Amino acid sequence: MANGQLNPGAREELRRRTMNGPRPMGRGLLAVAVAIPLILGVMAGAMGGYLLRPPTTSATSGGATQGFNLDIFDFYFMGVGGTIDGVKNPQVNVTLGNTVRITVTDKVTMMHNIYVDGYDVQSADVSSLGASATISFVADKEGTFAYYCAIPGHRALGMEGKLVVGSGVGGINTLPPIGPEVLPVNDIIRNASDVPPPITRTTPATVEIWLNATEVNGEIEPGVSYLFWTYGGQVPGPFFRVRVNDTVLVHFHNDASSMMTHSVDFHAVTGPGGGMAASMAAPGEWGNFSFKALVPGLYLYHCGTPDVPTHIANGMFGEILVQPDVPLPPVDKEFYVGQSELYAKWPIHTLGNQLFDGQKLWDEQPTYFVFNGAFKALTGAHQLTAQVNQTVRIYFADGGPDFISSFHIIGEIFSRVWQYGDLTDPPLHGVQTVLVPPGGCVVVDLTLEYPGDYILVDHALLHAVDMGAVGVLHVTGPTNSTIFNPGA
Ligand SMILES: [Cu+2]
Numbered sequence: 001m002a003n004g005q006l007n008p009g010a011r012e013e014l015r016r017r018t019m020n021g022p023r024p025m026g027r028g029l030l031a032v033a034v035a036i037p038l039i040l041g042v043m044a045g046a047m048g049g050y051l052l053r054p055p056t057t058s059a060t061s062g063g064a065t066q067g068f069n070l071d072i073f074d075f076y077f078m079g080v081g082g083t084i085d086g087v088k089n090p091q092v093n094v095t096l097g098n099t100v101r102i103t104v105t106d107k108v109t110m111m112h113n114i115y116v117d118g119y120d121v122q123s124a125d126v127s128s129l130g131a132s133a134t135i136s137f138v139a140d141k142e143g144t145f146a147y148y149c150a151i152p153g154h155r156a157l158g159m160e161g162k163l164v165v166g167s168g169v170g171g172i173n174t175l176p177p178i179g180p181e182v183l184p185v186n187d188i189i190r191n192a193s194d195v196p197p198p199i200t201r202t203t204p205a206t207v208e209i210w211l212n213a214t215e216v217n218g219e220i221e222p223g224v225s226y227l228f229w230t231y232g233g234q235v236p237g238p239f240f241r242v243r244v245n246d247t248v249l250v251h252f253h254n255d256a257s258s259m260m261t262h263s264v265d266f267h268a269v270t271g272p273g274g275g276m277a278a279s280m281a282a283p284g285e286w287g288n289f290s291f292k293a294l295v296p297g298l299y300l301y302h303c304g305t306p307d308v309p310t311h312i313a314n315g316m317f318g319e320i321l322v323q324p325d326v327p328l329p330p331v332d333k334e335f336y337v338g339q340s341e342l343y344a345k346w347p348i349h350t351l352g353n354q355l356f357d358g359q360k361l362w363d364e365q366p367t368y369f370v371f372n373g374a375f376k377a378l379t380g381a382h383q384l385t386a387q388v389n390q391t392v393r394i395y396f397a398d399g400g401p402d403f404i405s406s407f408h409i410i411g412e413i414f415s416r417v418w419q420y421g422d423l424t425d426p427p428l429h430g431v432q433t434v435l436v437p438p439g440g441c442v443v444v445d446l447t448l449e450y451p452g453d454y455i456l457v458d459h460a461l462l463h464a465v466d467m468g469a470v471g472v473l474h475v476t477g478p479t480n481s482t483i484f485n486p487g488a
Helices: 002-020 036-050 272-279 308-313 358-362 461-466
Strands: 065-073 076-080 092-094 099-106 132-138 143-148 160-165 206-221 224-231 240-243 247-254 286-292 297-302 317-323 333-342 368-371 384-387 391-400 405-410 416-418 433-436 440-447 452-458 470-476
Touching: 092 099, 206 240, 247 272, 272 286, 297 308, 297 391, 297 440, 308 333, 308 358, 308 391, 317 333, 317 391, 391 405, 391 433, 405 440, 433 440, 452 461
Parallel strands: 065 099, 092 160, 206 247, 240 317, 333 391, 384 470
Antiparallel strands: 065 076, 099 132, 143 160, 206 224, 247 286, 297 317, 333 368, 391 440, 405 433, 405 452, 416 440, 452 470
């Protein structure tokens, strides 16, 4: 069972880092060797504020009381006693009108809890071996309801079972109301022009790059806030530029305010995990490593902390360009665009504070597709601008985590395409749409001959016009009726 294997791996990873972990290279922070329980304790304590709602332990009068015990492991529930004894994520059957009492006991040291859908009851978090918590509620709604661990990502990793009340048919199983909008929000939209200038150096060097993981409230669309997990406070993370054969010192820091452990896996790295294990850092920690940029190209980077798809979907990806010996042809403007999906609890356009929904991720049912973090982000104040007769280059990545992008610009044709971000081979010419896999990149050039608004889309058009993967390239300058004549 894959879920059962994940934890020993993660645990081993933590143990290894604790014993042999890298020493911070920068800003004078000291590496502190701490025992695993302490690391996990810090993580647990830091995540304590991440409850969907305050712990609920309601004892209400009902019929008879039915009690159940569940042991908690990473990442599943295990029935204890009675008909559920030894059953993984057991179905819990109760009689309509009875009082249900469920006690969960932590058999590991990672933080977990139990939440019951439809009844909106959540236990206190348990995070130490043998710690337990109990929920109690009256099963007054007939139907089948999910119970699961409400720590972000844990439901998707397999911590879910069913509560069947009465016949299990029907009943009220609606979403609780969306929370009020969390304010203030930060602008998490990465400006598409946020690209460092080309490297003009002609020989390799040692370069240092700095990356800070932060969890910040931003807007998916006006009136819809969401807790993004970011590199540097924006989505995608900062654009890095190095040169082939450079030695790159990566200074990865997980902000002390974070609730989660984070890391970074650079696809430009030749080495285990792309640096994921070497950079794994609990809140407030550093995880540093170096690598040699052996192969030119445009590469994705992303968080490698389990559950990885959750971390990417919440915003943790970016691009690093490894410039070739022979530079690409110069252009007038360069832009940076990253596509990804958002998986939200409530339907698209629901106003308020959205929450990540691990089940939607598990089911591969995104709520939004976005460029640079938010619904139709690269429009209005964030649109791309250029002039007639300019050449434009777009560095495009698909962070995913799960969907291919069919990148297209309505009304334009890519004059050069470095497919898959390969900068060693000659580009393609005259391409309308490029396929970009999750975990991949592409470099495209355009020449601009006629003014107007050119729309960047994922040409799986539902992803664009309805679900948000839209940008505008606003081109100003003189018209030319031999190129395009709207009145002919
Ligand atoms: Cu992360």
